[in-house]
Amino acid sequence: MGLPTDAYNDGFVRRALGRIGTATIGPMEIMGVQIRTIVHDNVARRCDGCRDIIDGTPWRVNLLDIVASESPVAWTERPVVNPGPFQFHGDPACVRRWMGEKGYLFCRRGEVREIMRPVAIPGEAVRWGLCDGIHRDDHEFVPA
Numbered sequence: 001m002g003l004p005t006d007a008y009n010d011g012f013v014r015r016a017l018g019r020i021g022t023a024t025i026g027p028m029e030i031m032g033v034q035i036r037t038i039v040h041d042n043v044a045r046r047c048d049g050c051r052d053i054i055d056g057t058p059w060r061v062n063l064l065d066i067v068a069s070e071s072p073v074a075w076t077e078r079p080v081v082n083p084g085p086f087q088f089h090g091d092p093a094c095v096r097r098w099m100g101e102k103g104y105l106f107c108r109r110g111e112v113r114e115i116m117r118p119v120a121i122p123g124e125a126v127r128w129g130l131c132d133g134i135h136r137d138d139h140e141f142v143p144a
């Protein structure tokens with residue numbers, strides 16, 4: 001049994017799309033209101049920090065992958081850090097608030113940036129500190 005050829009796939013996809021096209025409602029207006037407007041309301045972005053709606057472009061923050069640990073995470077364990085992206089108002093206070101709620105510590109040697117590195121802080125329960133990773137000296141983690 002061979003793999004389907006591209007030509008086969010193209011035809012299949014086109015037929016599938018054709019079927020979907022006849023069954024769904026395309027772009028339209030309801031009483032002069034464009035569907036686009038309704039969709040926009042449904043996906044209104046909220047700040048992960050203060051949870052207010054974000055007007056304009058959100059400030060996105062990603063957490064870098066944790067550097068490989070000594071043993072792989074067992075399938076029964078949840079991934080420790082959700083990489084995001086998370087969306088905020090353009091205010092570090094919103095990001096710090098989010099960090100505090102998540103139990104992350106914040107490295108005061110760095111700043112809130114679009115890419116933060118999680119750093120494991122040893123202890124009875126491992127905590128995570130977030131740092132922009134730009135400074136060269138030791139981290140100084142404080143409650144966010």
Ligand SMILES: [Zn+2]
Nearest residue numbers: 047050089094
């Ligand atoms: Zn906010």
Ligand SMILES: [Zn+2]
Nearest residue numbers: 107109131139
């Ligand atoms: Zn640091």
